[in-house]
Amino acid sequence: MEQGPPGVDLSQPNPARMYDYALGGAHNFAIDRDAFDRLAEIDPDAPLVGRTNRAFLRRAVRYCLDQGVRQFLDLGSGIPTEGNVHEIAQTAAPDARVVYVDNEPVAVSHTRQILRDNDRADIVPADMRDVRGVLAAPETRRQLDLDQPVALMMVAVLHYVSDQDDPAAIIAAYRDRLPPGSVLVLSHTTSDQANPHLVAELRRLFGDSPNPVAHRTKAEVRALLDGTQLVEPGLVWTPLWRPDGRELLDDEPHRSGTYAAVAAL
Numbered sequence: 001m002e003q004g005p006p007g008v009d010l011s012q013p014n015p016a017r018m019y020d021y022a023l024g025g026a027h028n029f030a031i032d033r034d035a036f037d038r039l040a041e042i043d044p045d046a047p048l049v050g051r052t053n054r055a056f057l058r059r060a061v062r063y064c065l066d067q068g069v070r071q072f073l074d075l076g077s078g079i080p081t082e083g084n085v086h087e088i089a090q091t092a093a094p095d096a097r098v099v100y101v102d103n104e105p106v107a108v109s110h111t112r113q114i115l116r117d118n119d120r121a122d123i124v125p126a127d128m129r130d131v132r133g134v135l136a137a138p139e140t141r142r143q144l145d146l147d148q149p150v151a152l153m154m155v156a157v158l159h160y161v162s163d164q165d166d167p168a169a170i171i172a173a174y175r176d177r178l179p180p181g182s183v184l185v186l187s188h189t190t191s192d193q194a195n196p197h198l199v200a201e202l203r204r205l206f207g208d209s210p211n212p213v214a215h216r217t218k219a220e221v222r223a224l225l226d227g228t229q230l231v232e233p234g235l236v237w238t239p240l241w242r243p244d245g246r247e248l249l250d251d252e253p254h255r256s257g258t259y260a261a262v263a264a265l
């Protein structure tokens with residue numbers, strides 16, 4: 001078996017590193033690449049899913065900036081790739097502050113590396129389900145003023161939170177700590193119109209791992225957003241959330257396999 005850096009488990013593929021591979025990144029290992037290639041054999045759209053999701057993230061960050069939000073808490077931020085939140089935000093608003101959160105060691109170490117000269121962005125190595133821990137972390141306290149609006153980013157991460165861990169309660173716990181004017185940015189993998197072979201393969205890969213994938217229906221994702229006020233166009237296939245004219249899959253948006261929404265908290 002390939003040897004990874006200390007603390008990196010190479011006994012099974014990891015979603016952060018598979019996603020990095022899907023986006024053309026270099027921070028992944030053979031076990032991740034093999035697993036993703038197998039998914040892409042089952043569903044040739046698999047490589048497009050990450051790209052449509054990243055494009056949504058870019059549009060949503062710009063929306064938050066347009067609303068005057070200058071602080072971003074990006075939960076499950078992933079391995080840095082093109083168009084990271086701090087790059088989009090600080091290009092438009094140099095004073096913007098960003099806190100990334102991820103529990104995957106490769107994501108944490110590469111994020112630290114690219115942020116070493118940036119004193120307005122940081123990463124908390126934590127499980128985003130630990131709301132108190134994330135909000136009390138020294139990096140969060142250093143960067144964010146929790147009395148000012150925050151964009152709470154949960155982009156392609158809540159499908160790693162099982163029903164037993166109550167994702168709606170996690171959203172509510174963050175919401176309770178954030179002031180008016182804060183915004184939730186969410187995208188979520190769905191089982192609606194999903195290829196059953198793909199769902200079965202993901203279950204086989206991750207079913208008994210710390211990261212089982214919870215595909216949810218549109219109604220189930222909508223229920224996670226109860227208590228928030230969705231901004232137009234509501235909860236939609238990812239390419240249809242305020243497209244800016246260069247969206248992949250906008251003619252067959254269900255092929256993105258992902259719903260997206262932005263809501264006032």
Ligand SMILES: C[S@@+](CC[C@H](N)C(=O)[O-])C[C@H]1O[C@@H](n2cnc3c(N)ncnc32)[C@H](O)[C@@H]1O
Pocket residue numbers: 015016019053054057075076077078079101102103104107126127128129154155156157160211
């Ligand atoms: C599919 S990637 C999404 C990355 C980025 N948010 C995006 O949309 O491009 C999901 C990320 O969530 C992270 N993740 C999954 N469960 C997590 C948890 N409980 N706490 C923190 N990070 C988590 C994974 O390590 C991975 O980096």
